Amino acid sequence: MTENSREDRNKKITITEVAKRAGVSVGTVSHALNNVGYVNAATKEKVQKAAEELGYVPNRAGRTLKTRKTGLIMMAIPDTSNEIYFGMIQAMLTVTKQNGYSMLLYYTNGDMQEELKTLQLLKEHVVDGLFLVHFSYDHRILDEIRQSNRPVVLCGMCNHLWANSLEPFDTVSIDVYEGIYAAVRHLVQMGHQKIGYLAGKLGTEVYRQRYQAYRDALKEFKLEFREDYVLWNDYSEIGGYNSGRTLFQLSDRPTAICASNDQQAIGCWQAIRDLGGKVPADMALTGLDNLNISNILNITSLNMKETSVGEEAARLLFWRLAHEDGELEYQNIYLRPELVVRESTLGSL
Known part of the structure; x- marks a missing residue:
């Protein structure tokens, strides 16, 4: 290779060219390349073709310094294993692309320090906006949002504690209280009076709201609350499996179990089967999340509208960026x- 050809290969194509x-x-x-202002479709296509032919690579850092825009937004979620986030991610990504942006995905594992890191990245202008699905309600999160001066949408996978707080962010709430209440009501309507509960992670707001709905529903329908019918765990399949084994082996076991998410319900379903029981003949079962596997196993569950969550969060972010x-x-x-009622609750007592 000649020196001239090497120089040609390494030469950076400019926007002028x-x-x-x-x-x-x-x-x-x-x-045209930054989706800023109006450029008709024919001209935009001509520009994009010229850029591709020349191998032009936009200087994102330079553009950010000039426009204060990165062309990036971030979505931060707490869990990589729960299928419920997949639909949310896809919906968010679709709207992001429609707005000419790219999306970064960040996993926090539900840890507050990781949630704070996402807000630090926003404050440092690494991204233009953030959709944060968080489990923590701590004043430090509020402090970081106030200092970022950039669009933030929060979702706690529950009725958001900071909704309507006059703080500088938008929120998307999911009424999980009403969801669990509806599940218990359905079990009562099916004739169950001894209803166990897989409660999730103790001390987490999203699971506190679900547990409160279970307690309130029992009270409303004049059913006895029993401590031994409630098991707190790590909201995973293995947690649900271990809790399911415990409840199924009680001498006076519940005839139905309401799980605070589908992963626990699936683990419980397996535990009942491993112990020689049948769902719903020996124990009825409900979950929450409406995962694909719940449909396959015929487990009654709650559709959490996760696609709508992603769409609404993206809409709020880009509406805020535009104004x-x-x-x-x-x-x-x-x-x-x-x-969504399925076979797991449609048996006679």
């Missing part, structure tokens, strides 16, 4: 889970 190839101004190239200069009222979106 793209403009010359496309026969338009530098400003038009910038608008950053305006003093717009922050929004709080509420979604209600829908009970």
Whole structure:
């Protein structure tokens, strides 16, 4: 390879050269490639073709310094194993692409320090906006949001404690209280009076709200609350399996179990089967999340509208990005889970 050919290969193509190839101004190239302002479709296609032919790579760092925009948003979720987040991610990604942005995905594992890191990245202008699915309600999270001065949408996978708080962010709430209440009501309507509960992780707001709904539903329907019928665990399949074994082996066991998420319900379903029992003949079962595996196993569950969560969060983020200069009222979106009745609760006592 000659020295000249090596130099040609390493030469950085400039935006001016793209403009010359496309026969338009530098400003038009910038608008077309960055989806800023109006450029008609034919011109945009011509610019993109010229950029591809020349191998032009936009300088994101330079563009960020000039426009204060990165062209990136971030979605942060607590769990990599729970299928419920997949639909949320896909919906968020679809809307992000429609707005000419790219999306970063960040896993927090439900840890507050990791949640704070996402807000630090936002404050450092690594991304233009953040959708944070969080488990922590700590003043430090509020402090970071106040300092970021960039769009934030929060979802706690429950009725958000900070909704309508006049703080500088939008929220998406899922009425899990009503969801669990509906599940217990359904079990009562099916004739069950001894209903156990797989409670999830103790000390987490999302599971506190679900547990409170279980307690309130028992009281409403005048059913006895029993401590031995409630088991707290790590909200995983193995947690549900261990709790299911415990409940099934009680001498006076419940005739039905309401699980605070599908992963626990699936583990419980397996435990009942391993102990020689049948669902629902020996024990009825409900979950929450409406995962694909719950459909396969015929487990009654609650559709959490996760696709709508992703769509609404993305809509709020891009609406906020488009109106950053305006003093717009922050929004709080509420979604209600829908009970999907299947075979696991359709047996006679």
